[in-house]
Amino acid sequence: xxxxxxxxxxxxxxxxxxxxxxxxxxxxxxxxxxxxxxxxxxxxxxxxxxxxxxxxxxxxxxxxxxxxxxxxxxxxxxxxxxxxxxxxxxxxxxxxxxxxxxxxxxxxxxxxxxxxxxxxxxxxxxxxxxxxxxxxxxxxxxxxxxxxxxxxxxxxxxxxxxxxxxxxxxxxxxxxxxxxxxxxxxxxxxxxxxxxxxxxxxxxxxxxxxxxxxxxxxxxxxxxxxxxxxxxxxxxxxxxxxxxxxxxxxxxxxxxxxxxxxxxxxxxxxxxxxxxxxxxxxxxxxxxxxxxxxxxxxxxxxxxxxxxxxxxxxxxxxxxxxxxxxxxxxxxxxxxxxxxxxxxxxxxxxxxxxxxxxxxxxxxxxxxxxxxxxxxxxxxxxxxxxxxxx
Numbered sequence: 001x002x003x004x005x006x007x008x009x010x011x012x013x014x015x016x017x018x019x020x021x022x023x024x025x026x027x028x029x030x031x032x033x034x035x036x037x038x039x040x041x042x043x044x045x046x047x048x049x050x051x052x053x054x055x056x057x058x059x060x061x062x063x064x065x066x067x068x069x070x071x072x073x074x075x076x077x078x079x080x081x082x083x084x085x086x087x088x089x090x091x092x093x094x095x096x097x098x099x100x101x102x103x104x105x106x107x108x109x110x111x112x113x114x115x116x117x118x119x120x121x122x123x124x125x126x127x128x129x130x131x132x133x134x135x136x137x138x139x140x141x142x143x144x145x146x147x148x149x150x151x152x153x154x155x156x157x158x159x160x161x162x163x164x165x166x167x168x169x170x171x172x173x174x175x176x177x178x179x180x181x182x183x184x185x186x187x188x189x190x191x192x193x194x195x196x197x198x199x200x201x202x203x204x205x206x207x208x209x210x211x212x213x214x215x216x217x218x219x220x221x222x223x224x225x226x227x228x229x230x231x232x233x234x235x236x237x238x239x240x241x242x243x244x245x246x247x248x249x250x251x252x253x254x255x256x257x258x259x260x261x262x263x264x265x266x267x268x269x270x271x272x273x274x275x276x277x278x279x280x281x282x283x284x285x286x287x288x289x290x291x292x293x294x295x296x297x298x299x300x301x302x303x304x305x306x307x308x309x310x311x312x313x314x315x316x317x318x319x320x321x322x323x324x325x326x327x328x329x330x331x332x333x334x335x336x337x338x339x340x341x342x343x344x345x346x347x348x349x350x351x352x353x354x355x356x357x358x359x360x361x362x363x364x365x366x367x368x369x370x371x372x373x374x375x376x377x378x379x380x381x382x383x384x385x386x387x388x389x390x
Contacts, residue, residue, distance in 0.1 A: 010146075011067055013200050022073035033074065034196065035259060040065060040079035041195040043114060044087050050106050053087065054096055056151060059194070061090025063149045064139065066197045071142040077135075080111055085135040093147045104128040150204035152211065156186050159212045162237045166226050178221070185215035193255045201251055209238040210248025217249075219269045250277045257281045 019030045028036070041062055048058050065086040068077075084107050091098050104125045112119040160182045164175050189211040198207060213235055216222035226234045239245050256263075256270055257278050263271060274281065 011063075011070075011200060012203060013070065015201075018070070018197060018200055021070055023069065023075065026073045026075045028074060031259060033069075036074050036079055037066060037069065037197060038195040038258060040083040043080050043110070044083040046110050047084060047087055047103075047106065050110070051091070051098060051103070053091055054094060055153060057091045057094035057096045058087075059090075059151055059153065060093055060147070060149050061087040062194050063199045064090055064143065064147070066200055068139050068142055070197075070200060077138075080114065081131065081135055082139065085132050085139055088132060089136055089139060089147070100129045100132065101125055104132060107132070149199075152190055152204040152208035153187065155205055155208035156183060156212065159208060159238055160186070163212065163216060163222065163234065166222075166228060166234055166237065181221060182212065182215045185218055185221070186211045189214055189252055193252045196251075196255050196258075198251050198254075202248055206239075206244060206248050207252070210245060210252050213238055213245045214249050214252060214273060217273060246277070249273075253277050 021033060023033045023036075024030060044062060044065065045058075048061070053061075065083055068082060068086065084103075088098055088100070088103055108123050108125070108128055160179055163182065164170075164179045167175060167178065170178065186208075190207070193207075193211075202210070216234065222234055224233070228234065228236055235242070235245055253270075253274055256266060256274060263274075266274075
């Protein structure tokens with residue numbers, strides 16, 4: 001039986017609406033906002049792996065994160081705290097609640113491995129727990145308490161089954177192998193593109209169709225000789241509107257053309273798809289380098305010295321910055337919240353931080369955010385003797 005959704009999605013935006021975000025109105029360029037979204041999701045995934053979050057809860061939290069920053073600006077909120085809060089909220093929404101104290105303990109350990117400023121300060125489990133719960137209300141209020149999300153993962157089996165049925169010459173075992181290959185590849189595409197705001201551009205059914213379309217094209221998994229009974233191309237079983245499939249495939253592949261991705265480390269099959277759907281990627285930089293006689297292909301990926309590798313099986317992993325100024329937003333939020341508590345001890349501990357307000361105010365020329373991806377290190381048992389409570 002095919003999976004259907006009973007909720008309506010009011011979170012689909014046009015490109016103009018998406019790029020006219022609160023962050024853009026405060027001086028953050030769109031490509032920088034995309035990078036900030038990706039970095040927040042990378043941190044999200046590092047926490048999700050610790051607690052073995054179910055796939056639906058993981059997908060819910062990521063969509064809530066992307067939705068939140070269509071209503072709020074990155075200059076006003078710490079992306080790491082928001083990412084952790086969306087994970088905590090997504091798990092709760094999908095009937096997989098996490099113990100707040102244990103969650104806060106692992107958040108502290110992971111956050112210390114990301115930013116130096118956070119690591120240099122003393123944080124208690126109680127204060128971080130209160131900060132996450134306070135941010136949870138902020139997220140819920142910004143989203144209008146709308147936690148209904150659609151999952152493209154739930155729509156894959158039906159589409160893949162229709163595609164496999166076109167291979168009439170294959171045996172049952174060969175069809176099962178093909179179905180498994182398409183499913184794994186499609187899930188990889190969906191996992192990689194979850195770091196981009198794709199869920200705000202296309203509905204779940206279009207995303208699923210585009211992912212299966214790319215999986216069939218990848219390394220010629222589904223040959224062009226495969227057609228429908230009417231002699232139409234095989235992709236017609238996914239969508240009769242070919243323009244929609246092309247748009248969906250183009251949006252999904254944007255996960256592999258972000259700044260900082262070394263294209264030479266990509267799988268040749270992915271590069272082949274990029275050449276088809278993003279043939280002019282990077283050429284906008286060539287126009288401004290008229291004095292350099294280097295081949296235009298060298299501008300496709302700007303190497304900053306980091307070993308940034310990406311392929312279909314291994315998601316984007318980038319170098320980080322030790323002094324992410326986004327910590328300032330977190331400290332301000334924590335200071336404002338804890339200052340209202342009745343505990344005199346907490347107020348005194350926050351009053352000792354004389355440098356909380358020492359950072360300069362925001363200007364478009366010195367934005368209080370870091371665009372470098374966090375360096376997420378495996379959780380060390382030394383940091384905590386407790387195991388995650390599932």
